[in-house]
Amino acid sequence: MNILVINCGSSSLKYQFINMDTETVLAKGLCDRIGLEKSFVKHGKGDEQPIVVNKDLPDHKVAISSVIGLLTDSVHGVIGDMSEISAVGHRVVHGAEKFSESKVINGEVIAVLKECIELAPLHNPPNITGIEACIHIMPETPMVAVFDTAFHQTMPAHSFMYALPYDYYIKYKIRRYGFHGTSHRYVAERAAALMGKPISELKIVTCHLGNGSSICAVDGGKSVDTSMGFTPLEGLMMGTRSGSVDPALVAYIADKEGVDLKAVGDVLNKKSGVLGISGLSSDFRDVLEKAGQGNERARLAMDIFCYQVKKYIGQYAAAMGGLDIVVFTAGIGENNNSLRKQMVTGLEFMGIAIDNAKNAVRGEEIDISTEDARVRTMVIPTNEELAIARETARLTSY
Numbered sequence: 001m002n003i004l005v006i007n008c009g010s011s012s013l014k015y016q017f018i019n020m021d022t023e024t025v026l027a028k029g030l031c032d033r034i035g036l037e038k039s040f041v042k043h044g045k046g047d048e049q050p051i052v053v054n055k056d057l058p059d060h061k062v063a064i065s066s067v068i069g070l071l072t073d074s075v076h077g078v079i080g081d082m083s084e085i086s087a088v089g090h091r092v093v094h095g096a097e098k099f100s101e102s103k104v105i106n107g108e109v110i111a112v113l114k115e116c117i118e119l120a121p122l123h124n125p126p127n128i129t130g131i132e133a134c135i136h137i138m139p140e141t142p143m144v145a146v147f148d149t150a151f152h153q154t155m156p157a158h159s160f161m162y163a164l165p166y167d168y169y170i171k172y173k174i175r176r177y178g179f180h181g182t183s184h185r186y187v188a189e190r191a192a193a194l195m196g197k198p199i200s201e202l203k204i205v206t207c208h209l210g211n212g213s214s215i216c217a218v219d220g221g222k223s224v225d226t227s228m229g230f231t232p233l234e235g236l237m238m239g240t241r242s243g244s245v246d247p248a249l250v251a252y253i254a255d256k257e258g259v260d261l262k263a264v265g266d267v268l269n270k271k272s273g274v275l276g277i278s279g280l281s282s283d284f285r286d287v288l289e290k291a292g293q294g295n296e297r298a299r300l301a302m303d304i305f306c307y308q309v310k311k312y313i314g315q316y317a318a319a320m321g322g323l324d325i326v327v328f329t330a331g332i333g334e335n336n337n338s339l340r341k342q343m344v345t346g347l348e349f350m351g352i353a354i355d356n357a358k359n360a361v362r363g364e365e366i367d368i369s370t371e372d373a374r375v376r377t378m379v380i381p382t383n384e385e386l387a388i389a390r391e392t393a394r395l396t397s398y
C-alpha cells in the first residue's frame with residue numbers, strides 16, 4: 001500500500017509518498033510559489049539528491065498534476081501509474097469540535113471543513129484547495145483528512161474554556177483548540193513504546209519546539225491540556241510569535257503606536273517572540289550563535305524561551321498529578337542539547353535529571369535521562385507525515 005501525504009499551504013504544497021509495508025519514503029518534495037512567478041517543484045526519489053524543475057504552477061491542480069507526473073516519471077518516478085497511489089492523506093489545520101479524529105473525505109466532510117474556515121482563515125482555505133485539487137485529479141482515490149486539532153479534543157472543559165462570557169463559546173465557538181496534535185500524539189506513543197509501557201499507564205509532557213512551539217499534557221494517551229489555544233498564538237513564545245501576553249496590551253499598543261487592531265495582531269504574530277526580543281532573527285540557530293558571542297538580547301530571548309518551557313513542564317505535572325516522561329521534539333527539541341539542558345535544569349526536585357553524554361546524541365530516538373532519574377526525559381524525532389500516512393492507511397484499508 002502506497003500513501004501520498006499532502007501538506008498544502010497557500011502558495012506551497014509539500015508531499016511525501018510512503019510505502020506502508022516498509023514505512024519507507026519512496027519520494028518527497030515541494031511545489032513552491034504556486035500562483036506566483038518563478039514557481040518550481042523540488043522532487044527527490046528515496047535518498048537521491050533532489051531535482052528542481054522550474055515550471056509554471058498557476059494553481060494547486062497543476063501542482064498536484066506535476067507531483068503525479070514526477071511520481072510516475074520513467075527517470076525520477078517510483079511508480080508506473082496513478083493507480084499505485086492507494087490513498088491520499090491530507091494535513092488539515094483546524095477541525096474545530098466537529099472532528100475529534102481523522103476522517104475519510106466526502107462531500108459532507110468538505111462542507112464541514114468550509115464551516116471551520118472562520119476559525120483558521122489562513123490555514124484551512126489552502127488545505128481545502130489542496131483536497132479539492134486532488135479529488136479533481138484523482139477522483140477514484142480515497143482521501144483522508146488528518147487534523148492538527150483532533151488529538152486535543154479530549155481536553156476537559158476546565159482546560160479548554162476561557163473565562164469569558166459563556167455565550168461566546170456557544171455563539172462564536174471561542175475556546176482553546178490546541179495545535180500540533182498529530183506530532184504530540186506521535187511522539188507520546190513512541191515514548192511509551194521506548195519505555196516499554198502501555199501509554200494508558202503514563203503521564204507524559206510532550207514539548208514540540210520548532211518555528212511554532214507548543215507543549216501538551218498527555219495523560220493515559222489522551223491530551224488533557226496544551227499550550228496553544230483558540231489560535232496558534234497562545235502559549236510559548238516562538239520564532240516570531242509573542243505567545244501569551246496580558247490581553248490588555250492589545251488595546252494599549254494600538255493606542256500608543258496609533259495603529260488598528262489588525263496591525264497589533266501582526267506585531268504579536270510576526271514581529272515578536274525570539275525576533276522581537278533579540279532584534280536579530282526568528283531562527284534559533286542564528287540567535288544562539290549571537291548569544292554565544294555575548295549578545296545580551298539574544299541570550300535573553302533564549303532564557304525567556306527556556307524558562308517558559310520549564311514552567312509548562314511543572315504546570316502540566318501538577319495538572320496530571322504526576323509525571324513519567326518529558327519528550328522533546330521538532331527543530332529545536334530534537335537538535336539543541338544546550339537548550340534542552342537549560343529547560344530541565346532546576347527540575348531535579350521533580351525527578352528529572354539528564355545525562356550529558358546521552359543528551360549530546362542527535363537525530364535518533366533516545367532516553368537522555370540518568371540511570372536513576374525517576375522521570376524519563378527523551379528526544380523523539382517527530383514524523384507528522386508518517387503519522388498522517390498511518391491514519392490514512394488505517395481508515396482506507398478495507
Ligand code: ADP
Nearest residue numbers: 209210211212282283284285330331332335336
Ligand atoms: P516547523 O515548525 O517549520 O516545522 P521545525 O520543527 O523545522 O519548524 O523547527 C525549525 C526551528 O528549529 C528553527 O527555528 C531552527 O532554528 C531550529 N533549529 C534547527 N536546528 C537547530 C539547532 N541545532 N539548534 C537550535 N535550533 C535549531
